Amino acid sequence: MITKAMQDAVNEQINKELFSSYLYLSMAAYFEDKNLPGFARWLRVQEVEEREHGMKFYDFLVDRGGRVELKAIAAPQKEWKSSLEVFKEVQAHETHVTASINALYELALKEKDYPAQVLLQWFISEQVEEEKNAADIVAQLELIDAHGTAVLMLDKTLGKRSGE
Ligand SMILES: [Fe+2]
Numbered sequence: 281m282i283t284k285a286m287q288d289a290v291n292e293q294i295n296k297e298l299f300s301s302y303l304y305l306s307m308a309a310y311f312e313d314k315n316l317p318g319f320a321r322w323l324r325v326q327e328v329e330e331r332e333h334g335m336k337f338y339d340f341l342v343d344r345g346g347r348v349e350l351k352a353i354a355a356p357q358k359e360w361k362s363s364l365e366v367f368k369e370v371q372a373h374e375t376h377v378t379a380s381i382n383a384l385y386e387l388a389l390k391e392k393d394y395p396a397q398v399l400l401q402w403f404i405s406e407q408v409e410e411e412k413n414a415a416d417i418v419a420q421l422e423l424i425d426a427h428g429t430a431v432l433m434l435d436k437t438l439g440k441r442s443g444e
Pocket residue numbers: 297300329330333377
């Protein structure tokens with residue numbers, strides 16, 4: 281049976297994953313509005329992944345005899361100054377999520393919760409990937425700057441992202 285401290289922390293993390301999903305969906309809507317369907321596509325795939333992350337924690341609580349407690353999801357930002365600003369925020373947000381995953385892992389060590397440690401090891405690797413993906417797009421957008429043609433080319437590339 282999962283400890284109360286671990287259960288509370290996992291419930292907080294479910295909320296963070298669902299907020300990530302909501303934030304990326306809002307970013308997708310921003311790009312749909314800017315007629316950049318490839319950027320929107322990339323974020324829509326990301327949005328689904330974040331909901332799946334939330335569900336991994338949800339299922340973990342259920343399997344461990346814990347109680348899922350869904351909290352309010354804050355309204356995400358709606359406007360950004362540029363494509364670059366959007367992806368800088370994706371990167372900052374993923375760094376923030378990594379910190380909370382690491383804190384959860386520290387708690388799992390303290391509570392001697394071995395199953396939670398195994399689950400969190402998956403998330404620790406996943407965050408390496410998430411931060412890298414965001415950093416790569418930021419780097420490309422920084423190269424492109426305001427060149428419309430290059431933005432359209434990147435839009436095509438990002439539009440090829442397949443949903444796993
Ligand atoms: Fe996530």
